[in-house]
Amino acid sequence: MIQIDLIAGARPNFMKISPIIDAIKAASSDGKGITFRLIHTGQHYDKNMSGSFFEQLGIPEPDVNLGAGGGSQAEQTAAIMVGYEKLLLDTAKPDLCLVVGDVTSTMACAISAQKLHVKVAHVEAGIRSGDWSMPEEINRMVTDSITNYYFTTSEVANTNLKNSGVGEDRIFFVGNTMIDTLLKHRSRFQKPEIWDQLKLEKGKYLVMTLHRPANVDQEEKLKDLIQKIVDHTLDLPLVFPVHPRTKKMLQNIGISHDRLHMIDPLGYLEFNYLVEKAKAVVTDSGGITEETTVMGIPCMTLRDNTERPETITQGTNELLGTDPKAIPPAMEKLFSGSWKTGQVPHLWDGKTAGRIVNVLLEKLG
Structure with missing residues (x-):
């Protein structure tokens, strides 16, 4: 055995x-x-x-x-x-x-x-x-x-x-194996409470996640990033499940906007329900770039590098870097309808x- x-x-x-x-x-x-x-x-x-x-x-x-x-x-x-x-x-x-x-x-x-x-x-x-x-x-x-x-x-x-x-x-x-899990549970994704609370509609909101030190450990940098995202997402709601690490920093910054909805971390089924129906995802997570690639959702990664280059060369992900100035042109590309469609990597x-x-x-x- x-x-x-x-x-x-x-x-x-x-x-x-x-x-x-x-x-x-x-x-x-x-x-x-x-x-x-x-x-x-x-x-x-x-x-x-x-x-x-x-x-x-x-x-x-x-x-x-x-x-x-x-x-x-x-x-x-x-x-x-x-x-x-x-x-x-x-x-x-x-x-x-x-x-x-x-x-x-x-x-x-x-x-x-x-x-x-x-x-x-x-x-x-x-x-x-x-x-x-x-x-x-x-x-x-x-x-x-x-x-x-x-x-x-x-x-x-x-x-x-x-x-x-x-x-x-x-x-x-x-x-x-992460995609094994995604495909097995995709039919079971669960609508989170925030969906009805905000009256969300498919393709008419963005999902955001931030937790890496390069983005969240400097108060001014984090504030600038979030402000740029808010300023360039037209009138769409931004749903932001907040990682415990990021939550501490946000309490000090005091940033708020009527379209920015900061919520507690979601379960797997609820979070991916939101991702699958989003207009796009803004993140600094590696795993989320794989899930968005398989689901065909535009993804913007706020990092200077990635360990998952196939999500860029084949998938729907783009590496923006950590400079807030990269956000406006990326959003313009998204809202003009010219974001790439991507494909699912082999195996x-x-x-x-x-x-x-x-x-x-x-x-x-």
Whole structure:
């Protein structure tokens, strides 16, 4: 029996891990000798940022919660490493530790696993922004330097790994598990309360998300960004689910506008209901650029770089940078009807998790 530890710690992880759970259960029901232990590191401990995702995506209750909580990058990394190491020492060690994405939990558990001679598989391996100021980039690089099996979302990621010396026999181009989740639940998207409260209509509002330090840690910069977006979105409502990190800054700025609607973070099904019907999305999130690409929604990314270039070269995303001056021409392009239509990248077909499990059965069986 192949035993796999599945690591989830923050909101993006849950979307990526859910289809893998489904695929392992399906393989087990089919008589294959594979099982899993779901480990929640506790990196995100706010219900809106994690708890509701378990309910909405049908993820079972975690077998273990390490309860890492908040703190600085170093404090959080240390708490997760200590917690996972203790778990591995106190219980039967798995055959594999499977980590997803690029959050602190991913790097921390990969390190603890390898030091205790547990193999590591990294789902969404090989993506790179080239920006070392982002904690996520450090997490990706460290994790990929100690991984055994690399599951990738694009040919660009494959090339990145090969250029860093990873052998082709350890790289598996399987697609995108986040899109597995999107396609599985798309028919279940739920109308959030804000829809009726604001009398929203399809294609007649924008969705905004901001949480990266480059955008939200400087009060004047954040205020200027939001003001530029408000000033150049005609008379359309702007729905802004506010990340806890951003909320603290907004309280100091005191910005308000009758078209700017700042709300608490939404559950997965409610948030994507809004995205699917929006005129466009303005964000600094990587994952949202993938979802908008599949749903065909124009996306403006307020970052100077991206680790998901396929959302630009093939999808509906455009990289604007972090200078507020880039917003007016982008909005003009959107409202003139000349935004690109884009296409769905290869293997983003809803079947990625099954391909991952098949590889694991072959390699570990």
